[in-house]
Amino acid sequence: MYFRPGLHKEAGLSFSPIKAIVSPRPIGWISSCGKDGSVNLAPYSYFNAISELPPMVMFSSAPSGNAQHKDSLRNVIETEEFVVNIVSAALGDAMNITSADLAYGQNEFTAAGLEMADCNTVSVPRVAAAPAALECKLWKVIELPKAETGGAGVMVIGTITGIHIADETVKDGKIDVTSYQPLARLGYMDYARISDVFAMARPDVK
Numbered sequence: 001m002y003f004r005p006g007l008h009k010e011a012g013l014s015f016s017p018i019k020a021i022v023s024p025r026p027i028g029w030i031s032s033c034g035k036d037g038s039v040n041l042a043p044y045s046y047f048n049a050i051s052e053l054p055p056m057v058m059f060s061s062a063p064s065g066n067a068q069h070k071d072s073l074r075n076v077i078e079t080e081e082f083v084v085n086i087v088s089a090a091l092g093d094a095m096n097i098t099s100a101d102l103a104y105g106q107n108e109f110t111a112a113g114l115e116m117a118d119c120n121t122v123s124v125p126r127v128a129a130a131p132a133a134l135e136c137k138l139w140k141v142i143e144l145p146k147a148e149t150g151g152a153g154v155m156v157i158g159t160i161t162g163i164h165i166a167d168e169t170v171k172d173g174k175i176d177v178t179s180y181q182p183l184a185r186l187g188y189m190d191y192a193r194i195s196d197v198f199a200m201a202r203p204d205v206k
C-alpha cells in the first residue's frame with residue numbers, strides 16, 4: 001500500500017495512520033499558567049526531548065478548529081514557561097480527563113482530582129503524583145507550514161531549567177521506569193505501558 005498524506009481513505013484506511021506508524025510516542029503532560037494566573041494541564045503526544053545539551057524539549061499543538069490557540073499554547077506564549085509532567089500507568093485515567101476541552105481558565109488539576117506541587121525555576125505548578133517533571137522556559141514558538149488540507153500546527157521548544165524525580169523511582173543511581181511504567185501513545189485511542197526493559201551494549205562503547 002502507498003498513498004500521499006491526507007489520502008488514506010482512498011487507500012482503504014478509516015483514519016490517518018501517521019500516529020500509529022510513529023509509535024510509541026511519549027506523552028508530555030503540559031502544565032502552564034496564563035498571564036491572568038489561571039492554571040492549565042493537558043496531554044501532548046507530539047512531544048519529545050530534542051537535545052541533551054542544551055537540554056530541550058518540544059511539543060506541538062494542532063490547530064484547534066477555531067481561530068483560537070489551544071490553552072497550553074496560549075499560556076506558553078503569554079508567560080514563556082511550562083512544565084512537562086511524566087504520565088505513569090497509574091495516572092492514565094487522570095491524564096485522559098485533562099484532555100477534555102474545558103473553557104479557558106478552568107483548572108484541569110481540579111477537574112482530574114490532581115494535587116499541584118510548586119516548582120523552583122518557573123511559576124507553573126507540576127503534578128505532585130507524577131514520577132518526574134521538567135521545568136521549562138520557552139525558547140521558540142514555530143508556526144508550521146499550512147497543510148494542503150487545512151490548518152497548521154504550532155511547535156513549542158523549551159529549555160529544561162529544573163528536574164524533579166520521585167525518589168522511589170531511583171534504584172542504584174538510575175531511574176527504573178518499570179517502577180512507574182510510563183504510558184505511551186499509540187495510534188487511534190490506543191496506549192502502551194512500558195513494563196519490559198532490556199539493555200544492549202553498543203558495539204563502539206569500550
Ligand SMILES: Cc1cc2nc3c(=O)[nH]c(=O)nc-3n(C[C@H](O)[C@H](O)[C@H](O)COP(=O)(O)O)c2cc1C
Pocket residue numbers: 027040041042043044045046047060061062063069070071072073095096098099100101102185
Ligand atoms: C494522549 C493524548 C495526546 C494528545 N496529544 C496532542 C498533541 O500532541 N497535540 C495536540 O494539539 N493535542 C493533543 N491532544 C489533545 C489535547 O490534549 C486536547 O486538545 C486538550 O483539550 C488541549 O488542552 P488545552 O487547550 O488546555 O491545551 C492529545 C490528547 C491525548 C489524550
